[in-house]
Amino acid sequence: MLRKGTALLLLVACTVHAQAVNQTNNQTNNPETLAERSQATARAVLDRAVAAIGGAEGLRSIEVVRLQLEGETWPRLQMPTVAPPFEAGTQRETLLLDLKNNRLKLEQRGVGAGFDGHNTVVIKSGQGANYDNRAHTITPIPVAQSSQQQFIQYQRRLPHLLLRQALDRETSLRSLGQDTYEGKPHDVFTFVMADTQQVAVYVDAASGLVSKYELVFIDPFTGAEASEIMFGNYTRAGNFQVPQTWGTRQAGDLTLRAQLQVEINPAVTDQSFEVAADGYQRVAALPDTLDEKIEQLADGVFVIQNVAGQNQNTLAVAFKDYIVAVEAPGSSAGAEEVIKRIKTAIPGKPIRYVAMTHHHGDHIGGLRAFIAEGATVVTTEGNREVVERMAAAPQLDRLAKNPRKPEFLFLQRGKRVLTDGTRTLELLDIGPNPHAREMVVAYLPKERVVFQGDLFFLPANDAPVGPPQATTVSFAQKLKDLKLGVDRIASVHGRTTTIEEFNSAMRSAVPST
Numbered sequence: 001m002l003r004k005g006t007a008l009l010l011l012v013a014c015t016v017h018a019q020a021v022n023q024t025n026n027q028t029n030n031p032e033t034l035a036e037r038s039q040a041t042a043r044a045v046l047d048r049a050v051a052a053i054g055g056a057e058g059l060r061s062i063e064v065v066r067l068q069l070e071g072e073t074w075p076r077l078q079m080p081t082v083a084p085p086f087e088a089g090t091q092r093e094t095l096l097l098d099l100k101n102n103r104l105k106l107e108q109r110g111v112g113a114g115f116d117g118h119n120t121v122v123i124k125s126g127q128g129a130n131y132d133n134r135a136h137t138i139t140p141i142p143v144a145q146s147s148q149q150q151f152i153q154y155q156r157r158l159p160h161l162l163l164r165q166a167l168d169r170e171t172s173l174r175s176l177g178q179d180t181y182e183g184k185p186h187d188v189f190t191f192v193m194a195d196t197q198q199v200a201v202y203v204d205a206a207s208g209l210v211s212k213y214e215l216v217f218i219d220p221f222t223g224a225e226a227s228e229i230m231f232g233n234y235t236r237a238g239n240f241q242v243p244q245t246w247g248t249r250q251a252g253d254l255t256l257r258a259q260l261q262v263e264i265n266p267a268v269t270d271q272s273f274e275v276a277a278d279g280y281q282r283v284a285a286l287p288d289t290l291d292e293k294i295e296q297l298a299d300g301v302f303v304i305q306n307v308a309g310q311n312q313n314t315l316a317v318a319f320k321d322y323i324v325a326v327e328a329p330g331s332s333a334g335a336e337e338v339i340k341r342i343k344t345a346i347p348g349k350p351i352r353y354v355a356m357t358h359h360h361g362d363h364i365g366g367l368r369a370f371i372a373e374g375a376t377v378v379t380t381e382g383n384r385e386v387v388e389r390m391a392a393a394p395q396l397d398r399l400a401k402n403p404r405k406p407e408f409l410f411l412q413r414g415k416r417v418l419t420d421g422t423r424t425l426e427l428l429d430i431g432p433n434p435h436a437r438e439m440v441v442a443y444l445p446k447e448r449v450v451f452q453g454d455l456f457f458l459p460a461n462d463a464p465v466g467p468p469q470a471t472t473v474s475f476a477q478k479l480k481d482l483k484l485g486v487d488r489i490a491s492v493h494g495r496t497t498t499i500e501e502f503n504s505a506m507r508s509a510v511p512s513t
């Protein structure tokens with residue numbers, strides 16, 4: 001937890017003022033309760049911010065905005081290496097938002113950690129579609145995600161829209177007092193947006209401009225944390241002040257730094273919300289929920305799939321006296337459910353080992369439950385620190401009630417073989433992979449199965465995946481180099497595939513745009 005400044009409540013002056021008003025006017029600024037005083041203070045800060053950015057009338061006149069963002073990303077717990085220096089990804093985004101007609105077009109191009117994504121989302125007339133510009137597919141977006149409610153999140157992209165929401169949600173305004181941000185005093189208020197997201201808005205005490213807002217989330221390592229969204233380098237555009245930089249931080253780590261171009265009320269036509277998609281293939285929508293199931297790959301070999309609807313799987317392998325689990329995705333609560341399923345599939349044996357494919361947050365989020373269960377963590381030496389941090393995190397779960405330090409079994413020279421004479425499971429470091437430098441797959445030579453995380457995905461609607469990603473190309477090369485005999489590829493995310501399906505996806509040659 002970093003940069004938690006002291007918050008001082010600046011209520012005194014306002015209280016005195018509010019009491020004076022109350023003696024003559026019972027309708028406004030009634031000072032009887034703390035909530036009322038806090039709301040009045042917040043309202044004054046909001047009014048100053050609204051005036052500084054272009055005025056209430058100006059904000060009400062905003063019907064269309066176009067935002068162009070270009071910058072570098074460092075997604076938290078998703079970098080190719082465990083520790084800095086981190087290799088930045090890049091992100092480019094154009095958002096065209098028509099608030100009057102509830103339509104939007106969002107084109108995003110992101111490159112990082114061995115993946116290249118290029119998608120355009122269009123929502124209009126209550127219907128949405130996602131255009132995958134690499135795979136040349138069009139996937140419908142469910143109606144629920146195309147509703148007016150879904151537009152609220154985009155009001156957090158620009159301080160003008162955020163302040164307008166605050167004006168509309170006046171009764172939820174509360175003052176959080178003052179804080180220092182980038183060495184300057186700020187007045188901070190909070191309010192609840194129409195999608196129930198609570199935001200804390202930092203208003204520069206001198207300029208009245210919004211420097212950032214914060215959302216609180218639960219970080220798997222450090223507990224309750226702030227996500228900070230920062231606007232900077234304001235310039236005048238027409239009647240408005242507009243920011244030219246946009247940045248984000250999570251749990252104190254910089255995760256995005258970008259240049260921003262803002263156009264307010266640009267001219268648009270219906271054509272502006274079209275996508276050039278000649279030759280694109282329409283595919284089925286992604287299912288709303290994923291079926292939870294236990295897939296049996298061989299005698300004593302199971303893939304525990306989609307527990308609690310999460311697109312995350314764990315491999316469970318029965319040995320004579322114990323069980324080996326590969327992957328502890330999700331959270332402690334999710335992993336407890338996975339452990340229950342493993343014990344149903346393989347009754348009467350302890351889970352002695354839990355192996356992980358790589359260090360990313362979604363792949364180690366459930367480790368604590370397995371450590372509490374008594375399992376030794378099988379991983380590469382480079383992941384020791386991240387696992388120890390995870391085991392010491394301030395969480396409310398079984399491990400918190402009975403804390404213990406993780407025990408390790410490390411791969412040596414890129415390999416660890418677990419065997420009881422009959423069953424053999426090989427854990428192989430096939431890194432450096434563009435996705436993670438240390439990347440482990442689980443290989444069952446007799447069953448000719450490999451289990452991998454983030455190296456190859458099949459979407460739940462079985463749509464074409466487009467040209468192979470760098471991370472998949474590296475994986476395919478390693479399979480060849482190691483001469484692994486493989487019939488089936490089971491995955492942390494998505495269903496089990498055959499080697500034929502994999503090879504055919506590798507040959508896919510749709511040109512990237």
Ligand SMILES: [Zn+2]
Nearest residue numbers: 358360435454
């Ligand atoms: Zn990953």
